[in-house]
Amino acid sequence: MTYSLLVRCPKSGRFGIAMASYSLAIGRLTDGIRANVGVSVSQGFPNPANNFLAMNLLAAGFTASHTLGDLLGNDPHNEWRQVVVVDRTGAVAVKDGAKLRPWSGHVTGESAVAAGDMLAGKDVLTAMLKAYAAKPEAVLEDRLLLALEAGRDAGGEKGKSGPLHERSAAVVVCANDDHTEWDLRVDQHDGAIAELRRVHNEYQPHAAYYIERAANPHKAVPAMEFADMLKKKSA
């Protein structure tokens, strides 16, 4: 009961993952992302242990498809998982376990893959990829969030007795550092993607400030003053 988009930006080599789910705190599963290595997730009936192993296999130089094979071979319950891997060349490998709840599947784009289970249909994933591809000049985190919004608007998740609203969402981007560059989450909210949009827009003007403050602490404006400046600017 999750829909996700995993990408490698062909221009910058950055990796990204966007997830939305009826499950709580789905962002806790976004730890499978590492600069110059790849991005991977285990969803459906998730095995979060897959993500760490996937990063180690990709870091050792294995391809996405070899990594996927090893992950499946290591998991006795792999039929219940949807495992997605994107490697540093942008190659994509996905396994939709046979026991995933319908509709489940994936759609691949250029260095990108949308995957999910318990969806309204394939259109959800097609819409995500279309929204992601629509603004190639935009920054990756914006494109990922647009994709989540498009997936939601195309029907999102569906349970036994009708639509299920996503209760958690996350957008994470990794560039060249040992930490994620963009990493925002909503862990429990009735309109998780709309709430993520609110946080995203609020956070955006702070991103450069947080980096500058670290690099030049002697000249740093206090966080509170910076927030006040933003408020005045938008007023």
Add this chain to the structure above:
Amino acid sequence: MTYSIVARCPKTGRLGIGTTTFSIACGRRNESVRPTIGVSKSQAMYIRAHDPRALNLMQQGFLPQHVMDVQAANDADWAYRQTGMVDRGGNAVAHTGDKVGKYCGHKVGADYAAFGNGLAGPQVVEGIVAGFLAEPDAPFEYRLLMGVEGGHKAGGQATDGRYRPSRSAWLCVTNHLTFREIDLRVDLHADPVGELRRLLDDFLRYRAYYEKQRLDPASVAAEEDFVAAL
């Protein structure tokens, strides 16, 4: 302005962090926690490369005090940084630089380090410690949360005597496995500490269910049925 507690559970050996701040999405600092290794949380005018480097060193087997010495030697602006660390041996250390925003300070004890800056006063650090120590038999995740709540109740953040509310909070606990056992975030909220408790209470009702999805998916109920039964 931020206050945090990093700690090891003396009963289970689990590691964790509880933190809250004015900045948006403090939980994006996920590089500060490495399952099975330790926690290193830098704050104030932090550099994000610090925590991964600290954890790399801890992973080699260095003790937090040695790691802290290495960090200090490697940073021309160490006076602007505040950091707390704990390893799986329960070794805890903290540093508060001279140029960190007032009030700032830390307190280190067996298995924990409590530290903050831009605080209402020293009573906030004391409040964190008192909260963490208040119920030694409580589950570790609640002890961390009570630490944050203790700081909040003691006055939290302030500048020039004026109260400054937090906007985000984060609670993360790791066990012997390679992924985070609990990782809950409130990224932007008027009462992030209160919301974090609500989120933890609710998430713990799901914890066994999500564990079953991992370990025994064949016998797991549909999540919407599980939720309806709650």
